[in-house]
Amino acid sequence: MTYTKEEILLQALHVQLSYDKRPVLRDINFEIRNVVRPGMEQGQVVSLVGRSGIGKTQLFRLLAGLNTPDSGTITIQQQHQVKAGDMGVIFQHYYLFEWRTIFQTLMLAAKKNKQLAGKEMETILAYADNFSLAEHLQKYPQQLSGGQRQRVSILQQLLKGSDFLLLDEPFSGLDILMLDKVISLLLQVSVSDELKTLIIVSHDIDTAIAISDTVFILGEEPGIKGATIKKEIDLVARGLAWQKDIRHEKAFRDTVEEIKGYL
Numbered sequence: 001m002t003y004t005k006e007e008i009l010l011q012a013l014h015v016q017l018s019y020d021k022r023p024v025l026r027d028i029n030f031e032i033r034n035v036v037r038p039g040m041e042q043g044q045v046v047s048l049v050g051r052s053g054i055g056k057t058q059l060f061r062l063l064a065g066l067n068t069p070d071s072g073t074i075t076i077q078q079q080h081q082v083k084a085g086d087m088g089v090i091f092q093h094y095y096l097f098e099w100r101t102i103f104q105t106l107m108l109a110a111k112k113n114k115q116l117a118g119k120e121m122e123t124i125l126a127y128a129d130n131f132s133l134a135e136h137l138q139k140y141p142q143q144l145s146g147g148q149r150q151r152v153s154i155l156q157q158l159l160k161g162s163d164f165l166l167l168d169e170p171f172s173g174l175d176i177l178m179l180d181k182v183i184s185l186l187l188q189v190s191v192s193d194e195l196k197t198l199i200i201v202s203h204d205i206d207t208a209i210a211i212s213d214t215v216f217i218l219g220e221e222p223g224i225k226g227a228t229i230k231k232e233i234d235l236v237a238r239g240l241a242w243q244k245d246i247r248h249e250k251a252f253r254d255t256v257e258e259i260k261g262y263l
């Protein structure tokens, strides 16, 4: 599979974060590059995996520009320090406007996306249909199940159309059919634009690897407090990216085992 890694889209340099002098994140360094496949529009899907409590959500908040690190920098598109609003953010707990109907929430998001001008309504209806939300559009969030709220939350951010989509544990709480739908929707989004970049924070290693082209492993080095990026795995180079039904292949299982060894 021919591909090249081109310009840097996001770069984290020497990122540190502590609470009450206890290091949570320590010297985090990584970069996400534009993956280019000749003749194809191909975005990026990157996963950040690590054990529960290791600091994934904290790193997620820094990447989203919602918190600032104690030191170090996170830059996007080689221009500026990331700030709140630069990325579409889907939280681990799906915050929605409780006083707006699902339709109002989605319309508000669609209106922010210039590419959808004039097509907001049809786009919302098509997505809602695809996501089994069509009959819930006039409801308020408290009238939805957890899984329905999650899908609304994902849709809301998709509709906004930012280049970066950041998702915290997007696969939790989904039944198996919905999981497939969410995966294929995310993959669809990832190839919608050359620069579209999905960053998935997850402890569901299997699913994260199955949809990613690059995996970063967040963990602690023996005897040192604070999580850091212990390993980067290029799944394209291993022939594990951009393929359906990869989960049963030996190379996939081996990679899952290898990653577990770093956690």
Ligand SMILES: Nc1ncnc2c1ncn2[C@@H]1O[C@H](COP(=O)(O)OP(=O)(O)OP(=O)(O)O)[C@@H](O)[C@H]1O
Pocket: 019, 024, 050, 051, 052, 053, 054, 055, 056, 057, 058, 059, 203
């Ligand atoms: N406001 C805070 N004050 C002090 N410690 C905090 C604060 N927020 C988070 N922490 C600590 O930071 C560490 C990392 O938490 P984080 O939520 O990032 O974990 P996580 O990897 O996302 O876990 P999970 O997979 O369970 O979601 C935890 O030990 C947590 O107790």
Ligand SMILES: [Mg+2]
Pocket: 056, 057, 058, 092, 168
């Ligand atoms: Mg978390």
